[in-house]
Amino acid sequence: MTIENCFETILGNSIVLNDTGHDFVKFIHASDIHLGAVQYRNDYRSNDFIQAFQEILELAIKHHVDFILLGGDVFTSLEMLPGKLTKIVKILNDFKEFTNGTILIIAIEGNHDIRKFSRGIRFERRGQSWLKLLNNLGLIVLLDADLDALSEEIFELYNFDTKRGGKIQIKNVMIYGTRYLGEKPISFLSKIRKAIVKNDDLFNILLQHFGIEGQMENVPGINIEDIQHLKHRVNYLALGHFHKQFILENWIYNPGSSEAVCSVDNSFKRGVFLVEILKKFEKFEKKVSIIRLINRKYLWETIYLNNEFRNKKDIEIFILNRLSSSLKYLNFDIHPSNPQMPILYLILKGKEPSRSCRINEKDLKRKICYNLPLVDVKIYQKFRKPLKTLDSYILAGKS
Ligand SMILES: [Mn+2]
Structure with missing residues (x-):
């Protein structure tokens, strides 16, 4: 039995390689x-994240790019089910084979790539990640600078034999990268600036995993004034970390997450950047286009529970009936592998059910997905608290 190359199945076997010369570079960020993500909770939803990754690789082939940049958090944690990793390795192998290794995938580690969910263990210090494994398998180029080294040795050129290095040159673009530098990377950045070589013949990209203050509400980031010093040596600051897309001052770029990791991500503009760099009359010209990915659809529904319910089953029937009528228009086949089935974010409001009727979210979710064409349901219980009676105040005062 031959296992088909997934890119050949989708794109056919004709690949046009990018041979537009040294002065024209194209990449995806x-x-x-x-x-x-969600691999333990919902297998089908979890595949959406792998699907988004495959879509990025397909875009790279379709647009004949020279390389792909991944700004960290490629993996959601160190915990990875074997089946999922096998799938990812197969996609990367197929990509390498289909493109004859001409499109390099250049990545750095984000905070999630080194994160372990188990309690009480500082695993970050052990320096392991799935990206390191993919790098050792020759499927990606993982950039990491040696920040303890002397300035001129911080960024060694990536060596394909040792599979180590902090920078790589593709045509006339030089890409510098470091691992996630923690919550306060400022002290490292002046070191990094000194180590980046200013050369008018090269277009410098710095790949980093941090956010900029003010771009996301209540999420800490770096003050933009504190990185102005990088501007003179960096033509394109390629960021990852914030799931919301932003472009600042025509040199700072953050594409946002490729799928919605949590419900709030759905409200953000997200996607990938397709960047073209052309050297014209000794000057670099840059064109950045935004591409949105085909993400899983989602919908919000609010149900008010104002009736008296005798038991848990009655509540479930009530919710199911409400949903069946409001989601009537979804006439898809109910099968979890159907990518058209949306995710439902369900808000329950009104009177909080009594203790004996308390909602079991897991049960309710299972029943909703069994009866309606939805891939997953996230339930938010936002009931108003029952008013305290005068008696309960008096009792509380006595105790
Ligand atoms: Mn992230």
């Missing part, structure tokens, strides 16, 4: 793919 993506980030925060979060492979492995």
Whole structure:
């Protein structure tokens, strides 16, 4: 039995390689793919993240790019089910084979790539990641600078034999990258600036995993004034970390997460950047286009529970009936592998059910997905608290 190359199945076997010469470079900048997200909770939803990754690789082939940048959080944690990793390795192998290794995937580690969910263990210090494995298998180029070294040795050229290095040159573009530098990377950045070589013949990209203050509400980031010093040596600051897309001052770029990792991500503009760099009359010209990915659809529904319910089953029937009528228009086949089936974010409001009727979210979710064409349901219980009676105040005062 031969296992088909997934890119050949989708794109046919004709590949046009990018041979437009040294002065024209094209790349895709993506980030925060979060492979492995929701893998324990919902297998089909979890595949959406792998699907988004495959879509990025397909875009790279279709647009004949020279390389792909991944700004960290490629994986959602160190915990990865074997089946999922096998799938990812197969896709990367197929990609390498289909493109004859001409499109390099250049990545750095984000905070999630080194994160372990188990309690109480500082695993980050052990320096392991799935990206390191993919790098050792020759499927990606993982950039990491040696920040303890002397300035001129911080960024060694990536060596394909040792599979180590902090920078790589493709045509007249030089890409510098480091691992996630923690929550306060400022002290490292002046070191990094000194180590980046200013050369008018090269277009410098710095690949980093941090956010910029003010771009996301209540999420800490770096003050933009504190990185102005990089501007003179960096033509394109390629970021990852914030799941919301932003472009600042025509040199700072953050594409946002490729799938919605949590419900709030759905409200953000997200996607990938397709960047073209052309050297014209000794000057670099840059064109950045935004590409949105085909993500899983989602919908929000609010149900008010104002009736008296005798038992848990009555509540479930009530919710199911409400949903069946409001989602009537979804006439898809109910099969979890159907990619058209949306995710439902369900808000329950009104009177909080009594203790004996308390909602079991897992049960309710299972029943909803069994009866309606939805891939997954996330339930938010936002009931108003029952008013305290005068008696309960008096009792509380006595105790
Ligand atoms: Mn992330």
